[in-house]
Each structure stands twice: as C-alpha cells, then as structure tokens.
Amino acid sequence: MVLVPNSETTNQEKTKPIRSGFLKNLLPRVFRTEGDVIPFDPSKIEQSIIKETGLDKNSADRITELVVRRIISSGIKFLSGPHIREIVCSILSEQHFEEERKLYTRIGMPLMDYEAILENGIDENANQDMNPESIHHWAANRISDEYALLRILDSEEAHAHLYGDIHVHMLRYFDLRPFCQEWDPRMILEHGLPPVDSWAHCNKSGPAGSLRVAVTHLAKWLGIIQGEFSGGQGYDYITTFLAPFAKGLSER
Numbered sequence: 001m002v003l004v005p006n007s008e009t010t011n012q013e014k015t016k017p018i019r020s021g022f023l024k025n026l027l028p029r030v031f032r033t034e035g036d037v038i039p040f041d042p043s044k045i046e047q048s049i050i051k052e053t054g055l056d057k058n059s060a061d062r063i064t065e066l067v068v069r070r071i072i073s074s075g076i077k078f079l080s081g082p083h084i085r086e087i088v089c090s091i092l093s094e095q096h097f098e099e100e101r102k103l104y105t106r107i108g109m110p111l112m113d114y115e116a117i118l119e120n121g122i123d124e125n126a127n128q129d130m131n132p133e134s135i136h137h138w139a140a141n142r143i144s145d146e147y148a149l150l151r152i153l154d155s156e157e158a159h160a161h162l163y164g165d166i167h168v169h170m171l172r173y174f175d176l177r178p179f180c181q182e183w184d185p186r187m188i189l190e191h192g193l194p195p196v197d198s199w200a201h202c203n204k205s206g207p208a209g210s211l212r213v214a215v216t217h218l219a220k221w222l223g224i225i226q227g228e229f230s231g232g233q234g235y236d237y238i239t240t241f242l243a244p245f246a247k248g249l250s251e252r
Helices: 020-026 042-053 057-074 081-094 098-104 111-120 132-152 155-162 186-191 211-228 238-247
Strands: 029-031 078-080 181-183 233-235
Touching: 029 081, 042 057, 042 081, 042 098, 057 081, 078 081, 081 098, 098 132, 111 132, 132 155, 181 211, 186 211, 211 233, 211 238
Parallel strands: 029 078, 181 233
Antiparallel strands: none
C-alpha cells in the first residue's frame, strides 16, 4: 500500500510513498484484545479484509489506505482492535461495500445496554431470576440474535423480521437448535432407550415390557434430548401406542 499526503504537493511529491519512519510516528499504537500493545500495521487490516470479506486485493488496499488516512487526520492517540474495525466498517459502507460490511462487522452490544442490565435486570421473562448466570445468558442471546440476522438470514428476511412482517421465533437459537419436535413413540417402545446402538459409553435398556416402564422410557427420552431443542417436544398418538401396554395386549 502506497500513501501520499493529502495536502497540496507537486506531482513528483504525490508519487513518493510516505517514509515508514514518518508513517510510524503518525500512527498510534494498538491495544489488542489479547491484552498487549503493538505498533500499528496497515497490512494486517488489508489481510483481515481479504480473509473475512473476500474482497479483491485492489479494493482491500484502497479501503486500507482510506482507513489509515482517517486515523492520521483524526489525530487519534490510542487505538483498539474493535475501534479499528468500526472505522473499517464505516468506510466499507461509504464505499458501498454493504455486504462486505456485514461480514466484517463486530457483534455484541453497546456498553450502556449492558450496564442497564446490571442495574435494572431483565424483564422479558418473568420466570427468569436475576443473577450473574441470567445476565450472561441474556448477553449471549443478543450476540446470537445478531449473528442470525447478519449471517443466516439474507437481507430481505432480516429486514422482514425486524419490521414485524415475519417473526422468527427463538431467533437466538436459530443457528444451533431446532424449535419444537414431535416424536413417534414407537421409536422408543420398539427399540428401547436410547433408541440407537451407536452411542458410546451409554447404558441401553431394551424395549419396555410393561406400561410403567414404557411411560418411564418415553419421559426419559424427552429429558435426554431436550437440550437439542429450544422449544417443546411431544409424542404423536401416544395413547394409541400405549394402549396395548395398558390392556396387556400384544403389539399386533
């Protein structure tokens, strides 16, 4: 990347790159999330833009040059990784790379929003107690919501959800868990618990021989598998398939 001064200079001067020592003096040091402070390196910005957004090298080089110019002209004395990312995202939008901006953005929440949770708690769920775990859970949900809107849903779908034209229930789990599940109870009644033979280090019970064991197996399966779903679960025609156990009849 070649940087030339913005001030009025001769044509010959405009073609000269800024000396690395001079550039180093103009650029602030960077505090990284890893906890250390390093010199500002424009090439790392260019490399991350290409890696994260897929922009071609010429476009990434141009964006990086604009970022460096803005940092120099602003007189910023100290930078952090998130701050640099904000500047890059701003310039990507200004240069009409909106999809690339979405790929490069940082997800999270404003500091004020998090402090409001600490001070006032969460009122979106009356069944949720106020404690450190619930606060961390809510904060993580915000990140998951943003991820789904930015990376899983396309722009039209994300806008439709945000404007209320559609509603993606439990959006926070849209990337990891299905919502609800309806099971065929014969899967458990005919194959035992668990109904598969490939689970390593797991005890297996054979098919139930009585009503009590059949109901216990069905209930336990829902408990075992509940962590895979964000909503409720149930069984289809459970009374029909439990009737032979209740009456002591054969499966047929």
